[in-house]
Amino acid sequence: MQTEFSEDQEQFRTMVSRFLQEKSQPTAVRQCMESDAGYDASVWQQLCSEVGLAGTHIPEAYGGFGFGPVELGIAAEEMGRYLYCGPFFSSAVMAAYALLHNADEAAKDALLPGIAAGTTLATLVLDSLDAPAKIGSGLAVAEGRLSGTAPLVVDAHIATQLLVIANHGAGLGLYSLPGDSSGVSVETVPALDPTRKLAKVEFAQAAVEQIGEVSADSLNTTWDFVCVALAHEMIGGARHLLDSTIEYTKMRYQFGRPIGSFQGLKHRCADLLMEVEMATAAVHHAARCLDAGEGEPYVASMVKAMASDTYMKAAKEAIQMRGGIGFTWEEDTHLWYKRAKSSEVFMGTPNLHRERMMGVIEAQGSL
Amino acid sequence: MSETENLTNESIADAVHAWLDANWNADLSLREWREILVDGGWATPHWPQAFFGRDFNQEQSAVVSKIFNQRGIVPVAQTGPRRLAAETILAMGNDDQKRRYLRPILTGEHSWCQLFSEPGSGSDLAGLSTKAEMIDGQWIVNGQKVWNTSAHHADFGVLVARTDFDLPKHQGISYFLIDMRQPGVEVRQLKQMNGHASFNEVFLTDAVVAANNLVGGEGNGWAVAKTTLSYERRMGGVTRSFGGLRGKRQGRVYDEYAQEVRIANEPYTWYPQRQGRVDLVLPRAQQTGAIQDPAVRQEMAKLICMSKGAMLASEAAEAKRKSGSNELVPAGSIGKLAASVIARQAAHVHTMISGADAMRSGPESAEEGMVAEVLVSVPAISIAGGTDEIQRNIIAERVLGMPTETRADTGPFRDIKRND
Ligand SMILES: Cc1cc2nc3c(=O)[nH]c(=O)nc-3n(C[C@H](O)[C@H](O)[C@H](O)COP(=O)(O)OP(=O)(O)OC[C@H]3O[C@@H](n4cnc5c(N)ncnc54)[C@H](O)[C@@H]3O)c2cc1C
Numbered sequence: 001m002q003t004e005f006s007e008d009q010e011q012f013r014t015m016v017s018r019f020l021q022e023k024s025q026p027t028a029v030r031q032c033m034e035s036d037a038g039y040d041a042s043v044w045q046q047l048c049s050e051v052g053l054a055g056t057h058i059p060e061a062y063g064g065f066g067f068g069p070v071e072l073g074i075a076a077e078e079m080g081r082y083l084y085c086g087p088f089f090s091s092a093v094m095a096a097y098a099l100l101h102n103a104d105e106a107a108k109d110a111l112l113p114g115i116a117a118g119t120t121l122a123t124l125v126l127d128s129l130d131a132p133a134k135i136g137s138g139l140a141v142a143e144g145r146l147s148g149t150a151p152l153v154v155d156a157h158i159a160t161q162l163l164v165i166a167n168h169g170a171g172l173g174l175y176s177l178p179g180d181s182s183g184v185s186v187e188t189v190p191a192l193d194p195t196r197k198l199a200k201v202e203f204a205q206a207a208v209e210q211i212g213e214v215s216a217d218s219l220n221t222t223w224d225f226v227c228v229a230l231a232h233e234m235i236g237g238a239r240h241l242l243d244s245t246i247e248y249t250k251m252r253y254q255f256g257r258p259i260g261s262f263q264g265l266k267h268r269c270a271d272l273l274m275e276v277e278m279a280t281a282a283v284h285h286a287a288r289c290l291d292a293g294e295g296e297p298y299v300a301s302m303v304k305a306m307a308s309d310t311y312m313k314a315a316k317e318a319i320q321m322r323g324g325i326g327f328t329w330e331e332d333t334h335l336w337y338k339r340a341k342s343s344e345v346f347m348g349t350p351n352l353h354r355e356r357m358m359g360v361i362e363a364q365g366s367l
Numbered sequence: 368m369s370e371t372e373n374l375t376n377e378s379i380a381d382a383v384h385a386w387l388d389a390n391w392n393a394d395l396s397l398r399e400w401r402e403i404l405v406d407g408g409w410a411t412p413h414w415p416q417a418f419f420g421r422d423f424n425q426e427q428s429a430v431v432s433k434i435f436n437q438r439g440i441v442p443v444a445q446t447g448p449r450r451l452a453a454e455t456i457l458a459m460g461n462d463d464q465k466r467r468y469l470r471p472i473l474t475g476e477h478s479w480c481q482l483f484s485e486p487g488s489g490s491d492l493a494g495l496s497t498k499a500e501m502i503d504g505q506w507i508v509n510g511q512k513v514w515n516t517s518a519h520h521a522d523f524g525v526l527v528a529r530t531d532f533d534l535p536k537h538q539g540i541s542y543f544l545i546d547m548r549q550p551g552v553e554v555r556q557l558k559q560m561n562g563h564a565s566f567n568e569v570f571l572t573d574a575v576v577a578a579n580n581l582v583g584g585e586g587n588g589w590a591v592a593k594t595t596l597s598y599e600r601r602m603g604g605v606t607r608s609f610g611g612l613r614g615k616r617q618g619r620v621y622d623e624y625a626q627e628v629r630i631a632n633e634p635y636t637w638y639p640q641r642q643g644r645v646d647l648v649l650p651r652a653q654q655t656g657a658i659q660d661p662a663v664r665q666e667m668a669k670l671i672c673m674s675k676g677a678m679l680a681s682e683a684a685e686a687k688r689k690s691g692s693n694e695l696v697p698a699g700s701i702g703k704l705a706a707s708v709i710a711r712q713a714a715h716v717h718t719m720i721s722g723a724d725a726m727r728s729g730p731e732s733a734e735e736g737m738v739a740e741v742l743v744s745v746p747a748i749s750i751a752g753g754t755d756e757i758q759r760n761i762i763a764e765r766v767l768g769m770p771t772e773t774r775a776d777t778g779p780f781r782d783i784k785r786n787d
Binding site: 003004246249250257258260261263265266267269270271273274277278279280281282284285296302305306351354355357358361362365366367 | 649653658661664665667668669671672673675676677679680682683684686687690701704705708756758759760762763764766767768769770771772773
């Protein structure tokens with residue numbers, strides 16, 4: 001298994017980072033978050049057509065570039081660092097992984113090329129964002145008709161294609177329908193983190209096509225791949241907060257000296273660096289494990305828990321070490337703070353993931 | 368480019384096997400075998416060719432050590448602080464010192480200790496006040512050292528002492544190699560809070576150091592000491608315990624090696640316990656049924672995250688270092704800090720698993736007393752080899768580039784406030 005990034009992967013990171021540095025400055029992030037759509041369609045189009053990011057991990061047979069979780073992770077990490085606003089996570093990560101791990105060939109052929117090109121904006125509709133075990137009670141299909149409510153769906157308000165995991169009585173299935181189908185109502189939900197838009201989606205006897213069976217295994221696998229991508233986004237954000245906070249402590253003077261010379265801050269920054277380094281190494285390791293199909297079977301939950309705690313710690317310290325200015329709307333730190341808070345609980349809280357990893361460890365009797 | 372860079376891993380493996388086939392013999396005495404090994408250049412292949420090595424890089428050396436492990440070959444002596452001394456002499460010593468001291472360190476003939484800390488200077492190592500004066504062509508040393516691991520059975524010590532009290536504190540220090548077996552050196556063992564006695568206090572009264580045992584030149588001792596300390600941080604402690612070779616092996620060299628390890632480890636049997644014994648956590652939680660307790664599960668999971676994260680971060684730092692990246696890789700201090708956090712969390716989890724049973728100690732208590740020993744040994748890890756607070760200072764200032772404190776210890780050393 002790989003233990004470090006290849007030169008090609010490093011170059012890929014540089015390319016993504018340059019693009020985002022230009023297109024996703026805080027002023028652009030604020031424009032997106034204040035808009036109804038939540039993203040800039042022309043930047044999205046460039047991101048997909050020029051940089052080709054949405055197809056990073058999608059196999060070439062389905063119109064993608066055929067890379068894996070490592071490259072997808074690099075893209076997500078940089079997006080987290082720059083707080084990129086756009087349907088990348090909902091469409092290219094959640095919907096694409098749901099298709100890759102659960103859908104039949106025909107559906108993959110039909111849907112993945114559009115997702116890879118960025119022309120289809122898909123999203124994955126789940127009745128719970130808390131835990132895989134909770135899925136299946138809120139959405140049901142009978143005789144080709146879907147009914148029920150998904151209270152929180154990322155980017156549903158702009159999605160052209162909905163992929164739904166619903167209960168068909170004898171288990172779970174993956175279903176597909178266009179976003180504007182009749183019997184579907186989408187209502188924006190005010191989000192704590194305005195850079196990731198949420199909507200409530202209600203289905204009333206909406207006609208759906210079943211495109212796959214969802215087993216407990218395939219659901220857990222999907223959940224794991226999504227969590228590892230999310231963890232990348234989170235450590236990118238945590239690194240940004242650490243870097244920007246260190247810079248701030250070097251230039252802010254109190255008592256005739258830079259605040260960064262106070263040990264009360266220094267030691268916490270050192271602890272934060274240690275946590276960020278450990279979480280980053282673990283997250284990169286997790287992507288390599290998924291890529292190779294090796295490693296600790298609980299690695300996804302391990303790194304989702306680590307990334308969540310680390311990002312939140314970085315966010316709290318970043319505000320605290322800025323003092324009053326850190327609590328203002330005008331200063332940018334709160335944008336990352338809110339992303340950290342919402343990511344912490346998105347796809348399972350740290351407690352859920354620690355419990356999930358202990359379940360695996362207990363069953364296998366070893367680490 | 369040196370020629371060794373062109374060697375393939377396969378050709379190295381072939382050479383090691385051929386050399387071992389010709390030289391390895393389990394019926395040799397330990398000393399005889401190690402002399403052959405050291406002179407053959409296979410004991411420390413990452414060292415320079417001129418001094419018992421082959422200029423191998425990390426990867427090439429790993430090929431060698433893997434074969435040694437596989438074939439159950441007895442290695443050179445590694446216990447105690449001897450390796451700190453060896454690496455420092457190799458990096459900063461003159462050729463004469465390298466010739467005289469390196470070989471007996473490796474063969475196990477000489478053991479070493481580290482004479483750095485003093486009653487008045489621990490974290491502030493550069494505040495030391497042990498005095499060395501040049502009198503009639505030799506250095507005469509007076510002062511007291513403390514917390515010196517292994518000093519009670521060491522033949523030699525690496526010593527820092529002040530040779531000029533009028534210079535600013537970092538400039539007046541010199542680094543020496545001192546013979547411990549002389550009348551001017553008195554060693555007293557100190558009992559630790561966990562009942563063991565692996566460190567000592569050392570009284571130096573007109574102790575003698577030959578003129579050519581000064582390392583790095585007069586007044587350059589701070590730079591040399593920093594070499595020792597950075598090696599120590601990377602090693603993760605002054606001394607590591609060595610379990611000896613796996614499996615049952617027959618032959619004189621094995622018997623003598625097992626005895627050496629047993630004697631050397633005796634004062635340090637508690638070292639694994641100060642790391643928290645993470646390895647015991649899962650089996651204990653399963654045996655006691657504590658694994659059913661959701662609160663225990665949460666804390667165990669946190670411990671596993673930390674210990675896997677620390678291991679992966681150090682591997683990542685090592686990979687970056689190998690690829691020659693200029694990026695500052697803070698592996699040493701971060702790793703040391705992580706080890707403290709992990710040890711504390713492990714002690715916390717062991718306590719949760721035990722419940723009231725954690726009130727007991729001794730051979731009848733959990734894991735033949737190992738758990739009790741964890742609980743009273745863990746505090747050492749965040750002190751020995753530089754405290755956690757000092758590691759945080761280093762990380763903040765050197766890695767993160769945060770501004771330094773205002774100092775109260777500039778100017779001539781004799782004017783600085785200190786405890787004496
Ligand atoms: C098991 C063990 C083995 C050891 N082996 C050896 C050995 O072989 N050779 C040897 O020379 N020494 C050895 N030591 C000594 C060790 O290096 C010192 O104990 C250590 O560096 C701390 O120094 P001190 O004990 O004087 O404490 P102090 O320096 O007095 O520290 C007391 C407290 O003050 C804090 N403090 C001090 N300065 C600062 C600062 N600038 N900022 C914030 N906090 C600060 C410390 O972190 C600590 O919490 C060993 C110690 C132990 C516990």
